[in-house]
Amino acid sequence: MQTGRPASLQLIADGRNTNTAAIALSYGQQIASAYGADLLSQNGGSSPVEIESRAWFNPNLITRWFIVPGLIAVLVLINSILSGALSIAREREEGTFDQLLVAPYTPGEILLGKGTASVITGIIQAVFVVLVAMFWFRIPFQGSIWLLSAALLLFIVTAAAIGLCISSFAQSLQQAIVGTFLLLVPMVMLSGFATPISSMPEIFQSLTLLNPMRYGLELIQRIFLEGASFLDLWPLFAAIMAVTVVAVLAAVFSFHHKIS
Known part of the structure; x- marks a missing residue:
């Protein structure tokens, strides 16, 4: 991130254990949001951290x-x-x-x-x-x-x-x-x-x-x-x-x- 090149971080949760997966994803999103807020306060402008959530096997959650x-x-x-x-x-x-x-x-x-x-x-x-x-x-x-x-x-x-x-x-x-x-x-x-x-x-x-x-x-x-x-x-x-x-x-x- 500091070198000017984008980087990706993936967090995979097993949805069969619904409660544990939801808690883990929530913690991960909070950590990513907090990190993005710190970068925003240091650099100004828009937050450089983007969070994308995708569901396997049912991506549109139908x-x-x-x-x-x-x-x-x-x-x-x-x-x-x-x-x-x-x-x-x-x-x-x-x-x-x-x-x-x-x-x-x-x-x-x-x-x-x-x-x-x-x-x-x-x-x-x-x-x-x-x-x-x-x-x-x-x-x-x-x-x-x-x-x-x-x-x-x-x-x-x-x-x-x-x-x-x-x-x-x-x-x-x-x-x-x-x-x-x-x-x-x-x-x-x-x-x-x-x-x-x-x-x-x-x-x-x-x-x-x-x-x-x-x-x-x-x-x-x-x-x-x-x-x-x-x-x-x-x-x-x-x-x-x-x-x-x-x-x-x-x-x-x-x-x-x-x-x-």
């Missing part, structure tokens, strides 16, 4: 760029859990569930058939919502379609397995619907969709580690907007894979327990 990819996860979660929860409960309420048990199918085959229907329904909905996000809302897709497909498939299987767990214990459609929405609300609220996880109390931050919605939401948003690779996302894939295995095992156990 709200729908953040909201719509998150809504993909929310809609897929609602559809997959609800369809899984209603599958067995509907059979039990209509009195056709006992007919399934005496049919020449094992309990595992019955559960696989119910789960496959929920997964296929979720995949169809996911494809439709992704296309709407890309071509109707004009959300730029920066990542790999295969990586997004893998993330959505794991997320849908997990949600369908959770729905089958609810359906195994529900005796009627009404119980299945109530149980679904009692579970959906905290899953969405503790996912980081509406409130940053870093802003939650520590006990709720710990609970989010068991929430598949947290991992599905971050995977979809980072693949969609950031274009993150598998090397960047493998911890999230490992976490949602673990939750998927636990959810599937819980569905199998609950189904066998109810019919035994």
Whole structure:
């Protein structure tokens, strides 16, 4: 600056930790402004320090760029859990569930058939919502379609397995619907969709580690907007894979327990 040549200084903050990033940027801007004020008082004229703020992956801070990819996860979660929860409960309420048990199918085959229907329904909905996000809302897709497909498939299987767990214990459609929405609300609220996880109390931050919605939401948003690779996302894939295995095992156990 004193040699007469301009110089640049860059400060990068990770916006996923909203509070910490905002505080760090505020301190940085205050330091730069104070330095500019000192130079102004010494040299007179206009301040030689200019502050420019830019947001990565959403430079114009368009709200729908953040909201719509998150809504993909929310809609897929609602559809997959609800369809899984209603599958067995509907059979039990209509009195056709006992007919399934005496049919020449094992309990595992019955559960696989119910789960496959929920997964296929979720995949169809996911494809439709992704296309709407890309071509109707004009959300730029920066990542790999295969990586997004893998993330959505794991997320849908997990949600369908959770729905089958609810359906195994529900005796009627009404119980299945109530149980679904009692579970959906905290899953969405503790996912980081509406409130940053870093802003939650520590006990709720710990609970989010068991929430598949947290991992599905971050995977979809980072693949969609950031274009993150598998090397960047493998911890999230490992976490949602673990939750998927636990959810599937819980569905199998609950189904066998109810019919035994």
